[in-house]
Amino acid sequence: MTLLSGAAAWPFVARAQQPELPVIGFLFAGVPAPRILSAFSNGLNEMGFVEGRNVAIDHRWTQDQNDRLPALAAELVGRKVAIIYAAGGTIAVAAAKVATTTIPIVFTIGDDPVQASLVASLSRPGGNVTGIAFINAQLTAKRIGLLHELLPAAERFAILVNPDNQGAVATVTADAQAAVASIGRQIEVFAASTNREIDAAFESMVQKHIDVLLIGPGYLFFARRAQLATLATRHALPAIHFSRAFVDATGLMSYGSSIANATRQAGVYIARILKGEKPADLPVQQSDKFEFVINMQTARALSLDVPPTLLARADEVIE
Numbered sequence: 001m002t003l004l005s006g007a008a009a010w011p012f013v014a015r016a017q018q019p020e021l022p023v024i025g026f027l028f029a030g031v032p033a034p035r036i037l038s039a040f041s042n043g044l045n046e047m048g049f050v051e052g053r054n055v056a057i058d059h060r061w062t063q064d065q066n067d068r069l070p071a072l073a074a075e076l077v078g079r080k081v082a083i084i085y086a087a088g089g090t091i092a093v094a095a096a097k098v099a100t101t102t103i104p105i106v107f108t109i110g111d112d113p114v115q116a117s118l119v120a121s122l123s124r125p126g127g128n129v130t131g132i133a134f135i136n137a138q139l140t141a142k143r144i145g146l147l148h149e150l151l152p153a154a155e156r157f158a159i160l161v162n163p164d165n166q167g168a169v170a171t172v173t174a175d176a177q178a179a180v181a182s183i184g185r186q187i188e189v190f191a192a193s194t195n196r197e198i199d200a201a202f203e204s205m206v207q208k209h210i211d212v213l214l215i216g217p218g219y220l221f222f223a224r225r226a227q228l229a230t231l232a233t234r235h236a237l238p239a240i241h242f243s244r245a246f247v248d249a250t251g252l253m254s255y256g257s258s259i260a261n262a263t264r265q266a267g268v269y270i271a272r273i274l275k276g277e278k279p280a281d282l283p284v285q286q287s288d289k290f291e292f293v294i295n296m297q298t299a300r301a302l303s304l305d306v307p308p309t310l311l312a313r314a315d316e317v318i319e
Contacts (some may be wrong), residue, residue: 005097005188006042007030013235014273021054021055021056022055022056022082022083022197022274023055023056023057023058023059023079023081023082024055024056024057024058024081024082024083024084024085024270025059025060025071025076025077025079025083025084025085026040026057026058026059026060026079026085027072027073027084027085027086027087027092027095027096028059028060028061028062028086028087028088028092028124029062029069029087029088029089029091029092029219029223030061030062030063030064030088030089030121031061031063031064032061033170035260036087036259036260036263037261038260038265039259039260039263039264039267040085040263040264040266041266042173042263042264043149043178043265043266043268043269043270044206044268044270044271045190045265045267045269046268046271047149047265047267047268047272048274049271049279050272051273055274058076058079058081058184059078060072060073060075060283062088062092062175063312064065064283066089066091066092066223068092069092069095070095070099071101071271072095072148073086073095073096073098073099074099076096076099077099077100077103080170081103081217082103082104082274083102083103083104083106083270083273083274084100084104084105084106084108084109085098085105085106085266086105086106087107087108087263087266088219089109089219089222089223090109090111090113090116090118090218090219091120092107093107093109093113093116093129094104094114094116094118097118097128097129100128101128102128102129103128103283104128104129104133104273104278104279104281105128105129105130105131105279106128106129106130106203106266106269106270106273107130107132107264107266108131108132108134108262108263108265108266108287109131109133109134109216110133110134110135110136110217110218110222110242110243110257111133111134111168111221111226111277112133112168113125113131113133113227113284115247119284119309122283122284124280124281125146125172125279125280125282125283125284126280128249128279128280128282129279130195130269130280130283130284131266131269131284131285132262132265132266132269132284132285132286132287133260133285133286133287134256134257134259134262134286134287135256135257135268135286135290136168136215136217136242136257136284136285138171138175138257138260139173139242139255139256139257139290140171140172140175140176140179140214141176141178141179141291142238142255143242143255144157144176144179144180144214144216144281145179146184146240146253146255147152147212147214147238147240147253147291148183148185148303149307149309149310150212150238150253150306150307150310151211151212151238153236154185154211154212155186156185156186156187156188156209156210156211156212156213157180157185157186157187157188157210157211157213157235158188158190158205158208158210158213158214159172159173159176159178159187159189159190159211159213159214159215159216160187160190160191160192160198160213160214160216160221161173161189161190161191161192161227162191162192162193162216162218162220162221163191163303164193164220165217165218165220165254167215168216168217168218169216172216172217172267175217177215177274180254181231187235188208190204190205190208195224195227198224198227198228198231199231201232202232202235202237204236205237206235206237210237211228211238212237212238212239212240212275213232213237213238213239213240214239214240215228215239215241216242216284217242217248217256217266217306220244220296221310222243222245225243225246225249225251226243226249227250228241228246228251229241229249229250229298230250231315232251232252233250233298233301236302238251238252238253238302238304239251239252239254240252240254240255241254241256241257242251242254242255242256243256244256244259244291244293244316245259247293247294247298247318248300249272249319250304251295252294252295252299252304253292253293253295254291254292254293255290255291255292255293256290256291257287257289257290257291258289258290258291259287259288261287261288261289261310262287265285265287265288268281269282269285286305291315291316292313292314292315293310293314293315293316293318294306294310294316294317294318294319295318296317296318296319297319299317
């Protein structure tokens with residue numbers, strides 16, 4: 001009996017002696033997104049890390065209640081995670097940075113991380129923060145060109161911007177004005193930083209007979225993507241957005257950096273840090289893949305005939 005009881009205890013002893021897996025704290029300002037989770041896993045897998053085998057992941061989603069970010073970040077720090085992945089907006093990265101100055105933080109954001117005071121420079125981030133920045137503001141002229149190709153007869157262009165996003169607004173507005181002037185058209189700038197102001201901006205666009213709309217980049221509009229997509233369709237305003245997430249939410253078109261690819265790149269960076277590299281020595285990378293997506297259901301709802309040349313260039317057409 002003694003021998004049997006001792007033998008039976010061996011599996012428990014062996015499990016107790018196994019080293020604990022390093023834990024990645026996953027901090028996301030938003031709701032669970034299968035595409036993001038899959039891309040994140042792909043990046044880790046490329047570097048030999050598999051969840052449950054040699055790494056664990058502790059997820060914290062705000063469910064769009066972003067005032068919870070400081071508490072969620074503190075929970076991950078209290079759990080003594082090995083590294084934090086912060087995404088869904090600059091606010092998530094800022095919350096993680098406030099919560100810890102020692103645990104490595106890797107981000108994916110659409111803002112300038114230097115301007116947002118997240119890193120000292122792109123080439124030498126310093127401190128405990130680095131990550132992937134996907135390009136948004138610099139693609140304004142391309143988006144205007146796609147709108148023009150969709151509706152060559154459109155005369156009145158509009159751009160919706162968030163005045164609180166001061167750094168990006170100036171660049172995006174100037175680029176939009178130059179792009180529209182180059183095709184001999186006019187553009188009007190509309191500003192909104194609240195739900196009520198967004199509704200009012202669309203009402204004003206209708207009154208001014210706007211033909212096509214460009215949604216400016218920024219976290220506020222990303223968080224309100226369903227509202228923006230719905231309003232554009234309701235008011236028969238063909239719009240182009242900066243992220244395919246808008247098209248998934250019934251938006252008409254999007255052109256921008258692939259967030260999924262940027263998330264995969266972040267997974268690779270996290271794996272490199274887990275293997276011993278320091279975030280201070282890993283330069284902030286720019287996402288290197290772009291995607292053009294068209295939602296044909298929305299196009300039909302707007303009674304639009306999308307040119308075959310535009311459909312042929314799309315990376316994805318949602319039927």
